[in-house]
Amino acid sequence: MNSGEGSQLLLRIQYDGSDFLGWQLQPEGRTVQSELERSAARLLEVPVRVLGSGRTDSGVHATGQAASVTVPSRWTAHEFSRAMNAVLPNDVWIESAIEVSHDFHPRYHAVARTYHYRLGTASKAMSPFHRRACWALGRPIDRDALERASACLIGTHSFKSFAKSGQEHRGDVCHVRTACWRDWPGLGVEFTITANRFLHRMVRYLVGTMVTIGLGRRDEDDLPKLLLGKGLPLTTSPPAPPQGLFLAHVEYPAESILPPTSASTTGDRRGIHSIDRKGM
Numbered sequence: 001m002n003s004g005e006g007s008q009l010l011l012r013i014q015y016d017g018s019d020f021l022g023w024q025l026q027p028e029g030r031t032v033q034s035e036l037e038r039s040a041a042r043l044l045e046v047p048v049r050v051l052g053s054g055r056t057d058s059g060v061h062a063t064g065q066a067a068s069v070t071v072p073s074r075w076t077a078h079e080f081s082r083a084m085n086a087v088l089p090n091d092v093w094i095e096s097a098i099e100v101s102h103d104f105h106p107r108y109h110a111v112a113r114t115y116h117y118r119l120g121t122a123s124k125a126m127s128p129f130h131r132r133a134c135w136a137l138g139r140p141i142d143r144d145a146l147e148r149a150s151a152c153l154i155g156t157h158s159f160k161s162f163a164k165s166g167q168e169h170r171g172d173v174c175h176v177r178t179a180c181w182r183d184w185p186g187l188g189v190e191f192t193i194t195a196n197r198f199l200h201r202m203v204r205y206l207v208g209t210m211v212t213i214g215l216g217r218r219d220e221d222d223l224p225k226l227l228l229g230k231g232l233p234l235t236t237s238p239p240a241p242p243q244g245l246f247l248a249h250v251e252y253p254a255e256s257i258l259p260p261t262s263a264s265t266t267g268d269r270r271g272i273h274s275i276d277r278k279g280m
Contacts, residue, residue: 059242064249
């Protein structure tokens with residue numbers, strides 16, 4: 001379906017990534033994007049492309065993935081999301097949908113993303129009802145050391161040391177707005193990070209390194225040194241396992257997600273709002 005036909009919708013999607021090879025289409029194997037496109041094609045009876053705000057790796061979850069799709073004008077956003085949920089598999093769910101203008105792009109218009117990472121330090125995190133959605137460490141960790149490490153991340157830094165190799169063309173500088181550890185009641189702790197962009201596996205390398213520090217297996221000074229990104233004989237710790245990571249939400253400028261009928265009345269609205277705050 002051409003972008004000039006029908007209505008473009010912005011979807012907020014949740015999924016359990018345990019049985020997926022990530023978000024993006026793959027030649028073989030099950031992905032979130034392929035399930036969404038298959039279900040949409042079944043409803044609309046034409047091939048459909050669903051564009052995501054970004055990739056998630058194999059095993060990574062989402063509570064706030066954003067994606068766009070163009071549907072015939074006879075479908076309202078509510079009707080489409082409701083019909084999709086009736087045919088999607090149980091590990092994918094469209095929480096909500098809104099109509100946006102045809103020039104909206106879920107990846108290029110995003111100004112920030114937030115990820116959560118769950119670390120299970122209590123023994124009951126080893127339960128099969130929790131371990132698919134956390135790093136089930138099952139032992140105590142130095143919470144103060146974790147908090148000191150996360151505080152170093154706030155600001156603008158090179159995260160070259162915390163990215164999978166082979167991404168030189170993308171650059172390595174990111175601005176981190178929020179980075180902190182909070183209680184995961186009764187089970188452990190949860191890391192939250194918000195930044196304007198993320199490098200491939202960046203959050204998992206950060207968490208893996210911070211956990212190693214919190215277990216007393218490497219110096220706290222290593223993390224700020226790694227942020228310098230140049231000429232140091234240091235490497236990060238192995239990345240944290242994927243099942244603890246969640247894409248929590250994606251933020252857009254308010255004007256970029258106004259529906260087509262409101263495009264001429266945007267005025268001077270410049271505030272940045274997450275899709276959570278726009279009724280998603």
